[in-house]
Amino acid sequence: MPDPLPAESTRRIIFAECVQKYTNDIYTLSSMLLQQSAEAEKVTIRTFKELHKIFRQKSFDSQLFSIEAYRSCIRQCADYYARRSLLSAKALPWEEQLVKVMWYGLKLSLPQISIILQKSVPVLKTQLRHVREQLTAQEDLLPCGNLSVV
Structure with a gap:
């Protein structure tokens, strides 16, 4: 058939x-x-x-x-x-932006990101650590006052 x-x-x-x-x-x-x-x-x-x-x-x-x-x-x-x-001076380097978007935005696993970007998981962990440090530093610069309207 x-x-x-x-x-x-x-x-x-x-x-x-x-x-x-x-x-x-x-x-x-x-x-x-x-x-x-x-x-x-x-x-x-x-x-x-x-x-x-x-x-x-x-x-x-x-x-x-x-x-x-x-x-x-x-x-x-x-x-x-x-x-x-x-890319501006304040922005994350391109490679770190990729990792940030794939990890936090798309919620891909580190092994998946590793395959896509052809990088080892330890290298990706290092980049994510740097991304978190940058994000924390940016949060520290935000005003802490109450912005609600009374």
């Missing part, structure tokens, strides 16, 4: 399911990194266009889809930062 769905049709279905599953995460990641919703939408669309080119190749592993999606999104956001020179 012949296969009811050709392999190409099955691959399209798998790709569509992956896109549906990861669109929100990729948009959230780009939105948190860029802090601009319009540009985040463009990055999300470009990410899936790039993945579609890869996916059309027979060697693409759909189980690696999320890793490739995160990496593509991060690469595009880094390019956007480089073009716009968005």
Whole structure:
């Protein structure tokens, strides 16, 4: 009995399911990194266009889809930062911003972040420690007075 769905049709279905599953995460990641919703939408669309080119190749592993999606999104956001020179002296370094967004924003585990960023867990822990120190230092600078209206 012949296969009811050709392999190409099955691959399209798998790709569509992956896109549906990861669109929100990729948009959230780009939105948190860029802090601009319009540009985040463009990055999300470009990410899936790039993945579609890869996916059309027979060697693409759909189980690696999320890793490739995160990496593509991060690469595009880094390019956007480089073009716009968005990093200020007070901002965290790019690598630490990535770890902060992936840990606190997307709530990914350290092993997941390690795979995506290709960094060891101890290095990520060090970066998270620095992020927490920076956040604590920023909180210490905030006014402590009561801002409620009476």
